[in-house]
Amino acid sequence: QSALTQPASVSGSPGQSITISCTGTSSDVGSYNLVSWYQQHPGKAPKLMIYEVSKRPSGVSNRFSGSKSGNTASLTISGLQAEDEADYYCCSYAGSSILYVFGTGTKVTVL
Amino acid sequence: EVQLVESGGVVVQPGGSLRLSCAASGFTFDDYAMHWVRQAPGKGLEWVSLISWDGGSTYYADSVKGRFTISRDNSKNSLYLQMNSLRAEDTALYYCAKDSSGGGWYATIDYWGQGTLVTVSS
Numbered sequence: 001q002s003a004l005t006q007p008a009s010v011s012g013s014p015g016q017s018i019t020i021s022c023t024g025t026s027s028d029v030g031s032y033n034l035v036s037w038y039q040q041h042p043g044k045a046p047k048l049m050i051y052e053v054s055k056r057p058s059g060v061s062n063r064f065s066g067s068k069s070g071n072t073a074s075l076t077i078s079g080l081q082a083e084d085e086a087d088y089y090c091c092s093y094a095g096s097s098i099l100y101v102f103g104t105g106t107k108v109t110v111l
Numbered sequence: 112e113v114q115l116v117e118s119g120g121v122v123v124q125p126g127g128s129l130r131l132s133c134a135a136s137g138f139t140f141d142d143y144a145m146h147w148v149r150q151a152p153g154k155g156l157e158w159v160s161l162i163s164w165d166g167g168s169t170y171y172a173d174s175v176k177g178r179f180t181i182s183r184d185n186s187k188n189s190l191y192l193q194m195n196s197l198r199a200e201d202t203a204l205y206y207c208a209k210d211s212s213g214g215g216w217y218a219t220i221d222y223w224g225q226g227t228l229v230t231v232s233s
Contacts, residue, residue: 001173003155034218038156045206045223046156052217089156093218099170100218102148105155 004029004090004103011109012080020106022073022090028101030071034093037066037075041086050075077108085110113137113222115207120227127197131227133190133207141165141185144210146220147192149203160192164213197231204228
């Protein structure tokens with residue numbers, strides 16, 4: 001099972017919106033509405049930002065939103081802030097054999 | 112407050128064995144599935160293993176299948192990972208993580224520990 005494909009880096013200025021893509025296959029992202037997104041600051045543990053494609057856990061800013069089309073899921077950060085600078089990973093359910101697969105990760109830089 | 116505290120990470124020779132532990136608190140441990148996820152130095156996240164709430168179902172990534180064994184002791188609120196036949200490519204920070212469901216059905220990991228470092232080197 002290969003990792004889901006994410007862009008290595010995405011950048012934006014404060015206040016702008018950016019979108020991170022997460023491309024899988026018809027065996028994972030395309031088959032299940034079970035995609036989650038995690039934020040990881042340097043030296044810290046990951047934090048859940050989005051689950052089940054577009055649901056936001058309590059406490060997570062509504063500037064973060066998720067969506068999916070076909071084999072590609074996306075995370076959008078609106079009103080970009082300096083604190084959003086971090087690595088972001090998607091994760092998808094991949095069936096009863098493999099179970100889970102993470103994305104390659106995207107470094108978000110706030111210019 | 113949910114707390115997950117990993118321990119057991121050390122430097123071990125290739126071919127060696129190691130047992131990681133994770134002490135959980137702040138939630139009803141035996142209601143939830145638990146994961147191990149690892150991150151090699153400077154690399155991305157890799158899912159390693161999942162165990163259901165009662166230990167009745169276990170799952171593994173292909174990269175560790177047959178070498179690693181996940182287990183839990185609900186009476187001690189503890190999660191374990193027995194690692195055998197270790198290879199250099201197993202070098203990573205190993206995170207203990209809580210699933211949002213009892214069976215790991217929703218691909219949602221809602222809490223993570225701080226990790227324990229395993230280094231496989233001669």
